[in-house]
Each structure stands twice: as structure tokens, then as C-alpha cells.
Amino acid sequence: MPVILAVDDSPSMRKMVSFTLTGAGYQVVEAVDGQDAYEKAQTQSFDLVLTDQNMPRLDGLGLTRKLREHPQFKTTPILMLTTESSDLMKQAGRTAGATGWLVKPFDPARLLDVIQKVIK
Amino acid sequence: MAETQQESGGSGDSFDLTQFYQIFFEEAGENLDLMEQMLLNLNLETADDEELNGIFRCAHSVKGGAATFGFSDVAELTHQMESLLDRLRRHELQPNALMVDVLLESADASRSLLARHQAGETGEPPSSADLVRRISELASGTTPSQAAPAPVAQPVPAVVPPPTGLSVKGERQLEIRMGPLERPAQADAVKELFRDITGLGEIVDMPSDRADTRVFKVGTSSSNEDLLDLFAFHVSREHVAIRDLGEAVGVGVAPQPGHAAMSFADDPPPGTPIAPAPGFGFFEGAPGAPEAVKVTAEGAEPKGSAKVVARPNAAHQVQPEAATIRVAINKVDQLINLVGELVITQAMLAQNSRSLDPAVYQQLLTGLADLDRNTRDLQESVMSIRMIPMSIVFSRFPRMLRDLASKLGKKVDFVTQGEATELDKGLVEKITDPLTHLVRNSCDHGIEMPEDRIKAGKPETGTITLSAAHQGGSIVIEVRDDGRGLSREKILKKARERGLDVSDQMSDADVWQLIFAPGFSTADVVTDVSGRGVGMDVVKRNIAALNGTVEIDSSEGYGMRVSVRLPLTLAIMDGMSVGVGEEVYILPLSSVVESFQVKDEAVNTVGQGSRLVKVRDEYMPVIELEKVFQVPRFDFEKSSDIMVVVEAEGSRVALLVDELLGQQQVVVKNLETNYRKVPNVSGATILGDGKVALILDTSALVRRSRH
Numbered sequence: 001m002p003v004i005l006a007v008d009d010s011p012s013m014r015k016m017v018s019f020t021l022t023g024a025g026y027q028v029v030e031a032v033d034g035q036d037a038y039e040k041a042q043t044q045s046f047d048l049v050l051t052d053q054n055m056p057r058l059d060g061l062g063l064t065r066k067l068r069e070h071p072q073f074k075t076t077p078i079l080m081l082t083t084e085s086s087d088l089m090k091q092a093g094r095t096a097g098a099t100g101w102l103v104k105p106f107d108p109a110r111l112l113d114v115i116q117k118v119i120k
Numbered sequence: 121m122a123e124t125q126q127e128s129g130g131s132g133d134s135f136d137l138t139q140f141y142q143i144f145f146e147e148a149g150e151n152l153d154l155m156e157q158m159l160l161n162l163n164l165e166t167a168d169d170e171e172l173n174g175i176f177r178c179a180h181s182v183k184g185g186a187a188t189f190g191f192s193d194v195a196e197l198t199h200q201m202e203s204l205l206d207r208l209r210r211h212e213l214q215p216n217a218l219m220v221d222v223l224l225e226s227a228d229a230s231r232s233l234l235a236r237h238q239a240g241e242t243g244e245p246p247s248s249a250d251l252v253r254r255i256s257e258l259a260s261g262t263t264p265s266q267a268a269p270a271p272v273a274q275p276v277p278a279v280v281p282p283p284t285g286l287s288v289k290g291e292r293q294l295e296i297r298m299g300p301l302e303r304p305a306q307a308d309a310v311k312e313l314f315r316d317i318t319g320l321g322e323i324v325d326m327p328s329d330r331a332d333t334r335v336f337k338v339g340t341s342s343s344n345e346d347l348l349d350l351f352a353f354h355v356s357r358e359h360v361a362i363r364d365l366g367e368a369v370g371v372g373v374a375p376q377p378g379h380a381a382m383s384f385a386d387d388p389p390p391g392t393p394i395a396p397a398p399g400f401g402f403f404e405g406a407p408g409a410p411e412a413v414k415v416t417a418e419g420a421e422p423k424g425s426a427k428v429v430a431r432p433n434a435a436h437q438v439q440p441e442a443a444t445i446r447v448a449i450n451k452v453d454q455l456i457n458l459v460g461e462l463v464i465t466q467a468m469l470a471q472n473s474r475s476l477d478p479a480v481y482q483q484l485l486t487g488l489a490d491l492d493r494n495t496r497d498l499q500e501s502v503m504s505i506r507m508i509p510m511s512i513v514f515s516r517f518p519r520m521l522r523d524l525a526s527k528l529g530k531k532v533d534f535v536t537q538g539e540a541t542e543l544d545k546g547l548v549e550k551i552t553d554p555l556t557h558l559v560r561n562s563c564d565h566g567i568e569m570p571e572d573r574i575k576a577g578k579p580e581t582g583t584i585t586l587s588a589a590h591q592g593g594s595i596v597i598e599v600r601d602d603g604r605g606l607s608r609e610k611i612l613k614k615a616r617e618r619g620l621d622v623s624d625q626m627s628d629a630d631v632w633q634l635i636f637a638p639g640f641s642t643a644d645v646v647t648d649v650s651g652r653g654v655g656m657d658v659v660k661r662n663i664a665a666l667n668g669t670v671e672i673d674s675s676e677g678y679g680m681r682v683s684v685r686l687p688l689t690l691a692i693m694d695g696m697s698v699g700v701g702e703e704v705y706i707l708p709l710s711s712v713v714e715s716f717q718v719k720d721e722a723v724n725t726v727g728q729g730s731r732l733v734k735v736r737d738e739y740m741p742v743i744e745l746e747k748v749f750q751v752p753r754f755d756f757e758k759s760s761d762i763m764v765v766v767e768a769e770g771s772r773v774a775l776l777v778d779e780l781l782g783q784q785q786v787v788v789k790n791l792e793t794n795y796r797k798v799p800n801v802s803g804a805t806i807l808g809d810g811k812v813a814l815i816l817d818t819s820a821l822v823r824r825s826r827h
């Protein structure tokens with residue numbers, strides 16, 4: 001069963017993402033911010049990282065950069081789930097090493113669809 | 121996983137978002153509270169990045185959730201707040217008091233919009249258009265006007281023209297209409313494009329004739345085709361109409377021709393037919409990206425998507441915030457109720473076991489002693505679940521005082537102590553209004569105007585202190601101020617005017633108690649804050665209804681202290697049990713003043729059977745519980761000859777009872793939920809022997825004696 005790390009500081013978003021993914025048969029590990037996610041990534045490997053951008057302590061871009069430094073996460077798909085749809089944000093995401101982005105608010109079906117495209 | 125996906129071909133529309141509403145409402149509430157708190161603590165001159173980011177993140181989270189769960193009115197308002205806060209945290213604007221005010225107001229408005237959604241109210245929501253406009257004016261760096269401008273006379277875009285070069289050659293003025301849109305807020309993302317892309321030009325909001333359509337005035341040198349391509353990320357092409365207004369005159373910042381839209385090199389080339397914005401994309405060649413991806417634009421109806429089925433989720437990980445859980449209050453109450461029953465059962469067992477021979481039943485009695493101890497511990501633990509810190513109440517005051525002090529032109533520091541002190545949730549809710557009243561009073565009547573304070577040799581800024589502390593089985597909440605204090609002369613004068621029986625010899629404590637008389641106010645000026653003559657009596661009555669007491673201490677010129685003492689919970693009460701005939705009644709111990717054996721000659725009959733008793737120099741009405749509750753009497757040898765003096769609502773009455781049975785803690789049961797309202801009774805309890813005893817409503821008895 002593919003394991004997805006879902007990172008969001010908002011409990012309701014986290015819950016919804018987690019519910020959507022577990023319902024579709026994925027295993028989900030939740031993290032409350034980038035720092036928490038990074039710590040979890042030290043002890044466990046994931047098939048996909050789905051992260052919010054704007055979070056306390058460590059934001060989505062920062063998390064992406066730090067994960068990419070690890071050999072283990074070199075090729076792991078990292079999707080940024082964000083309300084910021086601006087071009088700059090996308091540029092920054094690309095530079096940081098993200099795989100793609102998904103704009104909030106999103107449709108659960110679309111989330112699953114996008115994840116299916118990238119997950120091994 | 122693949123099997124799960126194939127189980128159904130339903131679309132995401134069937135996904136039920138409502139199950140997340142409650143958690144979103146709570147989260148949004150917390151975010152708005154946090155934002156308010158941070159805004160209030162914000163020092164405008166020295167605001168640092170961390171603070172501004174924190175405030176931004178609150179608005180951002182609320183917006184994200186609101187948009188996801190379809191509360192578009194909240195999303196729109198918080199989006200505006202976010203835009204303003206974004207400019208603040210980028211240091212493009214300097215925060216000022218006006219912004220804080222508008223943001224606080226918007227937080228309030230968001231709360232009430234959310235409350236409407238939470239209550240499931242439909243119909244026309246209160247309009248936040250004015251707030252939205254004021255925020256966006258502030259965000260654009262102009263001073264907001266107070267009233268909404270009439271739609272007929274829309275002023276020129278509120279942008280300060282640069283000192284040189286009104287417009288750049290080649291720049292065009294466009295009117296761009298976007299609509300009809302399902303969520304008009306999505307058009308606002310277009311504005312962010314203009315902010316993010318240097319040289320794209322200027323965009324200004326214009327009034328729209330339709331709610332689902334946004335109209336912008338744009339000054340740009342980019343071609344219509346480029347613009348449409350750009351906008352297509354947020355608003356689909358067929359919903360955008362561009363009208364050329366001709367060469368620019370007086371549009372703001374000069375764009376740099378040639379740079380427009382250049383930074384979008386990664387996005388689809390101009391000219392490709394654009395489907396509705398996909399809302400996602402992959403970076404070509406990025407790690408993990410699907411092979412040969414362009415921006416995937418499958419549109420709003422993804423194919424082959426899974427219908428999400430709720431199922432037990434064994435793989436769910438322990439969440440980091442598992443340190444606290446949210447539980448519906450009725451579950452806790454149910455638990456408290458059950459423990460209450462357990463306490464009663466335990467008491468019955470204890471009573472019945474007293475007659476047993478310890479030598480024979482030693483093991484049973486030891487077990488019962490253990491049960492007794494464990495039951496008490498259990499009860500205490502369960503009670504503590506309902507306890508919440510006083511900070512929940514205290515946190516609303518900084519905002520209120522800030523508004524109030526600025527309205528009154530006063531300077532006030534607000535200090536809180538003991539916010540961590542815990543109190544039953546039910547009490548916390550009920551004590552909030554009385555406390556609000558006391559704090560307002562302190563600010564309005566206590567604290568002097570800055571110039572008066574300086575004249576009196578005090579610091580210009582007054583201090584109001586709110587403190588809470590546990591004392592025994594009670595909580596004591598104090599409201600202190602270092603203002604002008606109460607004036608003995610004024611109160612006595614006022615009392616005489618009102619025909620109250622007062623004398624100059626009265627002790628200070630007795631004089632201060634006069635302000636609790638109904639309709640009593642010594643305020644020189646009736647303000648719209650307080651001082652209309654309703655107030656302290658209501659405060660006292662509300663606190664008495666919680667079995668609490670109020671005390672005042674004051675020194676003229678130095679300030680005043682109001683102490684409110686409350687029991688820690690409403691579910692357990694210290695009671696005095698009294699016997700009348702075969703019945704047992706419970707009196708709240710907090711209202712009992714004294715008791716004594718009465719001689720017939722001390723009781724005088726006046727008027728229509730009313731009786732008065734003289735206690736020292738005071739006459740007080742006598743209430744015969746036997747008559748009030750029509751207690752049947754079998755033993756005529758015995759008669760009520762014990763008086764218990766109780767005080768409620770500032771008056772005393774003497775209750776005539778047969779005997780005093782003792783003091784005990786009783787578990788209060790609500791009669792109304794189990795039976796119906798009974799006059800003169802506030803509740804019931806079950807005694808150790810299993811009998812039901814009614815808890816008397818002393819306030820009702822006092823009121824009864826007045827008629």
C-alpha cells in the first residue's frame with residue numbers, strides 16, 4: 001500500500017486530505033508543519049509527499065528543498081498543495097525541486113487523479 | 121489500491137464535505153481569535169516579521185478552509201484580509217491603527233458569517249462589501265473612505281499618479297469583465313498576477329453590476345492575447361471580455377514594456393486553446409513527474425476518479441496534537457451524570473453497611489472503603505474534564521477595553537493574573553457577562569481622564585487588573601482598578617434621594633453594598649457604555665444565581681476592587697439539609713446567613729397573615745416551608761420552631777423548619793429536564809438513603825416574600 005506524507009498546518013485540511021486518501025486505499029501519515037514532516041521523513045520513507053506551502057516553522061518550499069538533499073527523497077514525488085497559484089510560487093516550487101502543484105481549494109476527486117499520475 | 125479505484129466511477133461531487141465542517145468551524149474560530157490577539161499585541165512601529173507572518177497565516181488558513189468547504193463569503197473577506205496582510209509582511213506597507221481596526225472588524229464579520237453557516241442559516245447574508253472595499257483601499261495604499269460610494273459616481277482609480285510621465289507610450293487602458301463566475305473571488309487571483317509580474321501593468325477594481333461578475337480597469341502594454349493566456353490560469357477564457365478604452369491617461373506606475381508575461385515561459389504557449397484552469401500542474405523533468413507532461417488540462421471533470429468510501433482506518437497514524445481531543449459537551453455531561461449516580465449509590469451502600477458487624481464483614485467493609493475513595497477520585501477527575509481556564513473569558517477583554525478606552529479618550533493598561541485558573545465550563549459562560557459589566561464599569565467610571573489623573577498625581581495611564589485564583593472549593597475573581605474609587609458621600613446622597621434607609625454611621629462595606637440596589641447609579645454622566653442605572657443589581661443577581669457572592673472594597677481616589685466568589689462547579693453544591701415533617705429540603709449553603717430557635721413572641725403577624733420576625737434590630741418576613749410546599753404532617757406533637765435566615769437578591773427572609781439535619785455536598789439534578797419547572801425549587805438531589813430532596817430556590821422565596 002503506497003504511503004503518503006500529508007503536510008498541512010490546518011487540521012481540517014489535513015483531515016480532509018487524509019480521509020480522501022485513506023478512502024482510496026492509501027496509507028497516510030500526517031504532519032502539522034514542514035519541520036514535523038521533515039522529522040517524520042528521517043525515520044520512514046514515503047511514496048509521495050503532499051505539502052501545504054504556508055506553514056509555521058518550515059514552509060512547503062523549505063521542506064521540499066530539505067527533502068531533496070536526502071538521497072532517499074531524490075526522486076520521491078512532492079506535490080505542493082497551495083492556495084498561492086501565482087507564477088512566482090510555481091517558479092519557486094520548481095527551483096526547490098517540487099514535482100508539481102495543486103491549487104487549493106481542490107476537489108477530492110482531482111486530488112486522487114493527480115496523485116495517481118505521479119505515484120509509482 | 122487499484123481495486124478501490126475501480127469500485128466506482130462516481131465523481132468528486134458525491135464526496136461529502138459536511139463531515140469536516142465542524143472541525144473547520146472550530147479551527148477557523150481559533151485562528152480568528154489568535155489573529156485578534158496578535159493584532160491587539162501588535163506594536164505598529166516595531167512589528168517584526170514573525171508577528172506579521174503569524175497574523176497573515178491565520179487569515180490564510182481561514183481563507184483556505186473557507187474556500188475548500190464552499191463558504192465563499194468568508195473566503196472572499198478573508199482573502200482581502202490576507203492580501204492586506206501580505207503587503208504588510210512584505211513591508212510594502214507600514215501597518216497603522218486604521219488597518220488594525222479594519223482587520224479586527226473583519227475578523228468579527230468573519231466570525232458572524234461563520235456562525236451563520238454553522239447554524240445552517242440561509243437567506244441574505246450580512247454584506248461585507250463595505251469591509252472588503254475598505255480593506256482593499258488600505259491594501260492599495262490609500263485612506264479608506266467611511267461610507268460606500270454611490271455606484272453612479274465611481275471615482276477615478278485610487279492610485280497616486282507618479283510625478284513624471286503619466287503614461288508610457290504603447291500602454292493601453294482596458295476594461296476587463298470576468299463573469300459569470302461561480303466564485304467571483306477567483307478573479308481576484310488575477311490581481312495577484314499584476315502584483316507578481318513586474319511590468320505587467322496596473323489593475324484596479326471597478327464597480328460591477330452583477331454579483332457574479334468582476335470588472336477591472338487595467339493599464340498595460342501587453343496584448344489581449346497575452347492577457348487572456350495569463351488569466352486562463354484562474355478564469356477560463358470564455359468568461360473574460362476585454363474592452364479597449366484607448367491610450368492611457370493618468371494611470372499609475374509605469375510598466376516596462378517588453379517584460380510582460382515573460383516570466384511565464386513554462387506555461388502553455390500563447391495561442392493554444394485553453395480549457396478551464398486545471399488547478400494543478402507538473403514541472404517538466406522534475407523528480408517524480410509523469411513522463412512527457414505538459415500542463416495537464418483535463419478540466420473540471422476528471423475521468424476515472426474514485427468515489428471515496430468511508431472505511432475504518434487502521435493505518436491511521438497517531439497525530440501530533442493527540443495531547444488534546446475535542447469531545448462533545450453532552451458526552452462529558454453524560455459522564456458527570458453517571459458519576460453523580462455512582463456517588464449516590466456509593467453513599468447508599470455506605471449508609472446501609474453501617475449496621476453490619478465489622479468482625480463478620482471485614483472484607484466487604486474494606487472493599488466499600490476503597491470504593492468510597494475511588495468514587496471520590498473518579499468524581500474529581502470527571503469534574504475536571506469540564507473545567508476550562510479563565511483565559512477563555514479574560515482574552516475577550518483586551519479588545520473590548522481597547523475599543524472602550526479609545527472611545528472614552530482614556531488611557532488604560534489591562535493586566536490579567538491567574539488566567540490558568542480553571543472553572544466549570546457552564547460557569548465560565550455565565551460569568552462572562554457580569555465580568556464584562558464590571559470591567560466596563562471600571563473603565564467608564566473608575567479610571568479618570570488622563571489629565572485628571574495627572575492632576576491627582578497618578579500616572580497618566582490607568583490600570584485595570586483582572587485576576588482569578590482558587591480559594592478552597594471556590595474561585596475568586598477580582599476586578600481592580602486604580603481609578604477614582606467610590607465616593608461615600610455621593611452614594612449616601614443618592615441613596616437618600618431614592619428614599620433608601622441610610623445613615624452616616626453605616627460602615628463602608630454597607631455603603632458599598634448600596635450600589636447593588638436596583639436602579640442605583642452615581643454616574644454623573646450617562647454614557648452609552650454604562651451608567652444608565654441598570655447594572656450592578658443585575659450583576660449581583662446573576663452571580664447569586666450561580667451560588668456566588670460579590671464584595672466591594674474601595675478607597676476614594678485610589679481605586680476599587682470587586683471580588684466575585686463562585687463555586688467551582690454547578691454540578692455539585694454545598695448544601696444545608698433541613699427537615700420539615702417527613703420531607704428533607706436542601707438550602708444552598710452560600711445563601712444561609714444564620715439559624716436559631718425561635719420563640720413564639722418574637723414572631724409578629726401583620727396584615728393578611730404575613731408574619732415578621734425580629735432578629736436583633738431587623739424585621740424580616742417569615743416563610744413557613746410547611747405551607748409553601750403543603751407538607752403533610754402526621755406527628756402533630758412536633759412543629760416548626762427553627763428559623764434559618766437566608767439571603768438572596770439583597771434581602772433576607774427567615775425560613776421556618778422543623779430541624780437542621782446537617783451540611784453536605786449534593787449532586788445537583790436538573791428538575792426541568794427530568795420533570796418540569798417547580799416553583800420555589802431550583803433542582804433536586806438524591807440523598808445517601810436514596811430519598812429525593814428538593815433544592816430550594818432562595819431567590820424565588822425572597823421574591824415571594826415581597827408580595
